[in-house]
Amino acid sequence: MMTSTATGPARSRTAATGDLLDAAAGVGAEERQLQDAVAHFARQRLRPGIAQWFEAGHFPPELAHELGDLGVLGMHLTGYGCAGASATSYGLACLELEAADSAFRSFVSVQGSLSMFSIWAYGSAEQKQEWLPRLASGRAVGCFGLTEPDAGSDPGSMRTRAVRQGGDWILSGAKMWITSGSRADVATVWARTEEGVRGFLVPRGTPGFTTRDIGNKLSLRASVTSELSLADVRLPDSARLPLAEGLRAPLSCLTEARFGIVFGSVGAARDCLETALAYAAERTQFGRPLAGFQLTQRKLADMSLELSKGLLLALHLARLKEAGTLTPEQVSVGKLNNVREAIKIARECRTILGGAGITLDYPPLRHASNLESVLTYEGTSEVHTLVIGQALTGVPAYR
Numbered sequence: 033m034m035t036s037t038a039t040g041p042a043r044s045r046t047a048a049t050g051d052l053l054d055a056a057a058g059v060g061a062e063e064r065q066l067q068d069a070v071a072h073f074a075r076q077r078l079r080p081g082i083a084q085w086f087e088a089g090h091f092p093p094e095l096a097h098e099l100g101d102l103g104v105l106g107m108h109l110t111g112y113g114c115a116g117a118s119a120t121s122y123g124l125a126c127l128e129l130e131a132a133d134s135a136f137r138s139f140v141s142v143q144g145s146l147s148m149f150s151i152w153a154y155g156s157a158e159q160k161q162e163w164l165p166r167l168a169s170g171r172a173v174g175c176f177g178l179t180e181p182d183a184g185s186d187p188g189s190m191r192t193r194a195v196r197q198g199g200d201w202i203l204s205g206a207k208m209w210i211t212s213g214s215r216a217d218v219a220t221v222w223a224r225t226e227e228g229v230r231g232f233l234v235p236r237g238t239p240g241f242t243t244r245d246i247g248n249k250l251s252l253r254a255s256v257t258s259e260l261s262l263a264d265v266r267l268p269d270s271a272r273l274p275l276a277e278g279l280r281a282p283l284s285c286l287t288e289a290r291f292g293i294v295f296g297s298v299g300a301a302r303d304c305l306e307t308a309l310a311y312a313a314e315r316t317q318f319g320r321p322l323a324g325f326q327l328t329q330r331k332l333a334d335m336s337l338e339l340s341k342g343l344l345l346a347l348h349l350a351r352l353k354e355a356g357t358l359t360p361e362q363v364s365v366g367k368l369n370n371v372r373e374a375i376k377i378a379r380e381c382r383t384i385l386g387g388a389g390i391t392l393d394y395p396p397l398r399h400a401s402n403l404e405s406v407l408t409y410e411g412t413s414e415v416h417t418l419v420i421g422q423a424l425t426g427v428p429a430y431r
């Protein structure tokens with residue numbers, strides 16, 4: 033379908049989003065319906081408040097159960113109140129949430145792919161029964177503590193320890209940069225033991241377990257980011273995730289969460305490009321709309337290529353995930369490419385908005401600043417480059 037605009041010749045339906053290729057054309061009706069429902073929620077509930085929440089550094093707590101009611105928390109998992117949705121559906125939900133703000137997709141990623149997935153994949157029947165239905169409904173919040181003040185890209189150097197004492201475990205250490213940390217009813221905490229790395233479920237209020245929010249953030253301001261402190265926290269053995277053995281367990285959770293980022297970053301980029309296209313059509317300088325300048329068109333054309341390519345890549349990875357063949361290296365390709373391109377798009381769109389682009393009245397700079405965090409968490413761009421380098425050459429170059 034073609035639509036006409038104030039700026040001249042008719043444009044295709046997909047042109048307004050910057051995705052000329054209509055990259056999502058092959059997405060099924062059910063998946064598209066779910067995407068539309070999330071986009072509707074974002075329009076009604078998230079977009080109207082985001083500039084204010086970003087400025088105030090606030091994530092409204094009631095959004096947890098609203099997102100649970102929407103059905104997006106752990107939606108790609110099965111049983112225990114989870115929707116069992118396809119990887120494509122989950123990805124498209126992440127895309128729509130991050131088009132509103134990376135904080136919302138971050139909350140959903142951490143809840144579903146880090147907290148819930150760690151319990152779903154490695155927990156006991158009792159742990160699953162106790163936590164998963166509440167986490168899926170958003171009546172409980174979860175977090176995932178792997179990073180430490182001195183162990184970020186190299187989680188193998190973690191210092192948090194769990195020592196057996198009779199039938200119990202004593203945990204001591206600190207975790208840093210933990211999304212939803214102070215809001216969480218249960219924290220999945222990874223600690224070194226004599227047998228290797230193990231995961232523990234630490235409920236809020238356990239004696240010795242405290243949290244402190246990290247302030248002064250210039251990025252992901254509408255997301256809660258906390259430090260966790262564990263001072264001789266005593267836990268029964270039933271708090272240990274029985275199937276999690278070694279670093280492989282938390283790393284598998286991160287692969288799950290990164291998959292959502294591959295889609296989410298496309299959402300942020302799409303929102304920026306839509307904004308820039310609309311602004312360029314309206315704003316007149318030198319007697320013509322910005323959209324009519326060749327330099328602006330070159331920016332728009334280049335960004336459109338990367339947006340469509342990013343979405344095609346995300347959808348390809350979703351199909352591989354659904355076929356059960358997706359590898360961590362392939363997720364690294366998606367995360368590295370799509371976040372890197374999304375941040376470039378966000379910055380370029382900001383230039384098209386000129387001075388207006390530096391305010392919270394328009395989303396590109398907010399997205400660009402959020403994407404700085406997305407570039408760093410779930411494996412930095414450098415670490416994903418090294419993962420790809422190792423996959424290509426067989427030679428690890430981390431040390």
Ligand SMILES: Cc1cc2nc3c(=O)[nH]c(=O)nc-3n(C[C@H](O)[C@H](O)[C@H](O)COP(=O)(O)OP(=O)(O)OC[C@H]3O[C@@H](n4cnc5c(N)ncnc54)[C@H](O)[C@@H]3O)c2cc1C
Pocket residue numbers: 142176177178179181183184185186208209210211212252257405408409410411412413414415429430431
């Ligand atoms: C907003 C936010 C939310 C987060 N949420 C969570 C969470 O919920 N749970 C959690 O566990 N963690 C979380 N993190 C932590 C995140 O995963 C880490 O910040 C990330 O892994 C990088 O660790 P670091 O910050 O310690 O940086 P470092 O590891 O110190 O890295 C600093 C720089 O050095 C580079 N570098 C490191 N090693 C190498 C190498 N071998 N070769 C080349 N370059 C290298 C890095 O790429 C980076 O550019 C979050 C972070 C942020 C910012």
